[in-house]
Amino acid sequence: MDKLRVSKSLILDWWKYKDGELCGELFNKRYIERAELEEITSDAMLAGQRFEYQTINSTLRGGVIPPIVTTSTGKPAAIQNIVDVQTDRFLKFMKENGIELVSSGVKLEVDMDKYILVGVVDGFLNIDGQLSILEMKFTSMLNPVGWGKDSPYAYFTDRLKDNRIHMLQPRLYVLICKTHPDYGQALPFYYYIASSKMMYSAECVEVPVQDSSIETLLTEIDEIVNDIEATVNLGLEFNALPEATRCSKCPAKAICNKKVDSVTIKRISHEN
Numbered sequence: 001m002d003k004l005r006v007s008k009s010l011i012l013d014w015w016k017y018k019d020g021e022l023c024g025e026l027f028n029k030r031y032i033e034r035a036e037l038e039e040i041t042s043d044a045m046l047a048g049q050r051f052e053y054q055t056i057n058s059t060l061r062g063g064v065i066p067p068i069v070t071t072s073t074g075k076p077a078a079i080q081n082i083v084d085v086q087t088d089r090f091l092k093f094m095k096e097n098g099i100e101l102v103s104s105g106v107k108l109e110v111d112m113d114k115y116i117l118v119g120v121v122d123g124f125l126n127i128d129g130q131l132s133i134l135e136m137k138f139t140s141m142l143n144p145v146g147w148g149k150d151s152p153y154a155y156f157t158d159r160l161k162d163n164r165i166h167m168l169q170p171r172l173y174v175l176i177c178k179t180h181p182d183y184g185q186a187l188p189f190y191y192y193i194a195s196s197k198m199m200y201s202a203e204c205v206e207v208p209v210q211d212s213s214i215e216t217l218l219t220e221i222d223e224i225v226n227d228i229e230a231t232v233n234l235g236l237e238f239n240a241l242p243e244a245t246r247c248s249k250c251p252a253k254a255i256c257n258k259k260v261d262s263v264t265i266k267r268i269s270h271e272n
């Protein structure tokens with residue numbers, strides 16, 4: 001097989017697959033066959049893309065500018081108003097703290113011999129002369145109680161089934177910069193998180209990443225790559241989870257021969 005391209009989403013999807021929450025055939029199509037899949041977007045995702053464009057000039061593939069989010073009648077959607085308010089607050093935050101945006105949407109790849117590490121850094125910042133990594137989030141999960149609580153795979157806490165907080169993205173991106181010849185050092189990592197629900201709620205969080213935690217991540221990635229390669233090299237299949245509702249929303253549905261759309265019979269035992 002070709003060298004695996006190990007990204008944040010590959011790792012997250014692998015965890016979901018191992019937890020029985022992601023169809024193995026989708027994993028196979030996306031990361032092994034690297035097939036062209038449907039793009040499934042929601043208003044929340046479009047708003048997030050537009051937010052990153054208005055704040056740090058991030059464009060879509062091919063330099064396409066994400067349009068403002070509109071309703072079906074073509075008027076700006078309510079969420080676009082939140083994007084605008086949050087954009088002003090971000091620009092004010094940058095100015096007040098003397099932070100400079102150095103670059104945005106930077107694609108990084110590092111050949112690790114056995115696999116390739118890949119990541120797209122939302123932005124590089126200059127904070128008091130220190131180059132730093134910026135990850136932007138526009139999310140409904142920022143709330144006074146703490147965010148990322150609803151999903152075990154939320155990007156901030158990456159709370160795994162064993163309740164471990166993984167912090168995958170900061171660790172992975174710091175690792176990529178450290179091993180990338182253009183950077184060659186562990187850079188500070190910042191999240192800027194803007195709420196997509198409460199227009200005045202936003203925060204900037206620095207996540208310190210120790211060398212030891214990068215070493216642990218490298219070991220974890222090694223194990224994942226070994227597991228995936230063993231499955232492929234032994235000619236085994238990834239466990240598919242065909243089920244009508246799941247398949248109907250699946251980005252691989254047009255090219256998947258395991259897809260089901262019929263009603264199946266389930267047996268429910270109710271007697272002792």
Ligand code: SF4
Nearest residue numbers: 023026242247250256
């Ligand atoms: S269409 Fe169904 S079986 Fe095929 S990859 Fe998607 S979820 Fe899995």
Ligand SMILES: [Mn+2]
Nearest residue numbers: 122135136137
């Ligand atoms: Mn982002």
